[in-house]
Amino acid sequence: xxxxxxxxxxxxxxxxxxxxxxxxxxxxxxxxxxxxxxxxxxxxxxxxxxxxxxxxxxxxxxxxxxxxxxxxxxxxxxxxxxxxxxxxxxxxxxxxxxxxxxxxxxxxxxxxxxxxxxxxxxxxxxxxxxxxxxxxxxxxxxxxxxxxxxxxxxxxxxxxxxxxxxxxxxxxxxxxxxxxxxxxxxxxxxxxxxxxxxxxxxxxxxxxxxxxxxxxxxxxxxxxxxxxxxxxxxxxxxxxxxxxxxxxxxxxxxxxxxxxxxxxxxxxxxxxxxxx
Amino acid sequence: xxxxxxxxxxxxxxxxxxxxxxxxxxxxxxxxxxxxxxxxxxxxxxxxxxxxxxxxxxxxxxxxxxxxxxxxxxxxxxxxxxxxxxxxxxxxxxxxxxxxxxxxxxxxxxxxxxxxxxxxxxxxxxxxxxxxxxxxxxxxxxxxxxxxxxxxxxxxxxxxxxxxxxxxxxxxxxxxxxxxxxxxxxxxxxxxxxxxxxxxxxxxxxxxxxxxxxxxxxxxxxxxxxxxxxxxxxxxxxxxxxxxxxxxxxxxxx
Numbered sequence: 351x352x353x354x355x356x357x358x359x360x361x362x363x364x365x366x367x368x369x370x371x372x373x374x375x376x377x378x379x380x381x382x383x384x385x386x387x388x389x390x391x392x393x394x395x396x397x398x399x400x401x402x403x404x405x406x407x408x409x410x411x412x413x414x415x416x417x418x419x420x421x422x423x424x425x426x427x428x429x430x431x432x433x434x435x436x437x438x439x440x441x442x443x444x445x446x447x448x449x450x451x452x453x454x455x456x457x458x459x460x461x462x463x464x465x466x467x468x469x470x471x472x473x474x475x476x477x478x479x480x481x482x483x484x485x486x487x488x489x490x491x492x493x494x495x496x497x498x499x500x501x502x503x504x505x506x507x508x509x510x511x512x513x514x515x516x517x518x519x520x521x522x523x524x525x526x527x528x529x530x531x532x533x534x535x536x537x538x539x540x541x542x543x544x545x546x547x548x549x550x551x552x553x554x555x556x557x558x559x560x561x562x563x564x565x566x567x568x569x570x571x572x573x574x575x576x577x578x579x580x581x582x583x584x585x586x587x588x589x590x591x592x593x594x595x596x597x598x599x600x601x602x603x604x605x606x607x608x609x610x611x612x613x614x615x616x617x618x619x620x621x622x623x624x625x626x
Numbered sequence: 627x628x629x630x631x632x633x634x635x636x637x638x639x640x641x642x643x644x645x646x647x648x649x650x651x652x653x654x655x656x657x658x659x660x661x662x663x664x665x666x667x668x669x670x671x672x673x674x675x676x677x678x679x680x681x682x683x684x685x686x687x688x689x690x691x692x693x694x695x696x697x698x699x700x701x702x703x704x705x706x707x708x709x710x711x712x713x714x715x716x717x718x719x720x721x722x723x724x725x726x727x728x729x730x731x732x733x734x735x736x737x738x739x740x741x742x743x744x745x746x747x748x749x750x751x752x753x754x755x756x757x758x759x760x761x762x763x764x765x766x767x768x769x770x771x772x773x774x775x776x777x778x779x780x781x782x783x784x785x786x787x788x789x790x791x792x793x794x795x796x797x798x799x800x801x802x803x804x805x806x807x808x809x810x811x812x813x814x815x816x817x818x819x820x821x822x823x824x825x826x827x828x829x830x831x832x833x834x835x836x837x838x839x840x841x842x843x844x845x846x847x848x849x850x851x852x853x854x855x856x857x858x859x860x861x862x863x864x865x866x867x868x869x870x871x872x873x874x875x876x877x878x879x880x
Contacts, residue, residue, distance in 0.1 A: 383721075
């Protein structure tokens with residue numbers, strides 16, 4: 351056998367090829383696992399059906415819902431974007447821990463920032479697989495066309511995707527530090543933010559002190575923006591810019607936190623010890 | 627990074643402690659390019675901790691590690707592309723097929739012609755009969771060969787191997803050792819091997835570092851060690867050293 355030259359050249363500070371390699375590892379699993387694909391789409395579909403019937407009921411009993419029939423279904427689908435975006439980052443990360451693959455990855459030229467980028471892109475893929483079927487089926491089932499939101503839907507989707515990734519990165523960092531015993535944070539962490547994200551009700555329905563917390567989250571600004579489009583037909587630029595600004599700050603902080611936890615993992619020897 | 631004068635591995639006064647337990651305690655050694663050196667010691671001697679620091683997976687508490695001139699872990703990205711690692715204590719994703727795992731890692735290491743390299747390794751390491759099977763379905767011997775293939779994807783200049791034949795039957799273990807001998811002869815790669823298999827160490831290593839309780843307590847060529855201790859086999863030397871002196875630190879990573 352002819353050995354190739356050793357790949358002993360300086361490595362790029364950021365390589366999209368390495369990002370794609372990490373994505374490929376997860377796409378290989380997804381593409382032939384129909385139970386996984388089904389699981390991704392299952393909850394958004396169930397949620398859509400459940401809230402579709404709630405909407406039908408409230409159309410005759412609530413003037414607020416009657417003003418904008420799609421408000422609850424749009425809210426639940428956007429909530430699923432946030433939820434799935436969080437899982438889209440944290441689940442692939444803990445899969446590396448379950449399969450005792452973290453050490454292998456980190457003795458390769460893969461950089462911490464490339465892993466984060468790959469997890470965020472995987473989150474986009476998984477989120478699209480999750481919510482797209484429910485978004486399309488809401489039309490024949492309940493006569494709600496979520497895409498009626500138009501271009502603002504892209505802005506809402508992007509902001510929730512990034513905020514979901516922020517939560518996923520933070521949760522992944524905590525699981526790296528505290529081990530797989532903390533893996534339930536993947537599912538539980540985000541629900542802590544649900545009441546103050548003003549998903550199904552306006553921020554001003556919250557007590558004053560909670561409104562301050564709500565408005566410090568990109569999610570509350572996004573759901574306020576969604577209601578602005580559905581009820582008033584207006585895209586609330588102020589809420590959009592708040593959501594973007596907060597996402598930039600929170601994503602930076604979450605990334606720094608993850609990098610700090612990686613450094614701690616190198617001090618405490620956690621990268622070699624992970625696994626079930 | 628690749629100067630002829632500099633050693634492949636240079637370890638100076640290296641220490642690592644975990645919550646007050648000294649896993650590695652002020653060790654120093656160097657491995658010249660093209661040499662095969664074995665870290666020999668019982669459980670808890672500090673072999674895996676030392677290898678982890680060489681790989682940049684673990685930050686030292688004190689001292690310095692340099693691999694191909696790069697200080698680990700801070701400068702690891704200068705050299706990780708020309709190193710690789712194999713251990714039964716880390717895994718590859720079990721649901722991925724063998725060729726999928728190798729493809730992912732070939733891209734991570736920046737291998738130029740991925741398909742060709744995998745085909746070469748598949749032929750060389752006799753993977754073809756199970757290359758389309760999920761990694762998790764393989765036997766221990768097959769997994770070891772796949773792990774070896776992964777560790778050779780980038781034709782590394784420095785290979786770190788943690789107990790490469792642990793849990794293998796004698797025939798498969800012999801096959802792996804023969805392969806490593808041929809690979810080293812063909813490429814001139816530097817190999818650092820952690821093991822407590824005396825036969826393996828005698829066969830592969832030109833120099834042995836005997837570790838106990840986080841320290842290097844003796845070193846030399848296998849024959850030198852046997853002569854110096856007045857014994858007939860390296861195993862007897864190992865037992866002399868392992869049973870002498872300090873107890874193994876409880877809880878130290880090894």
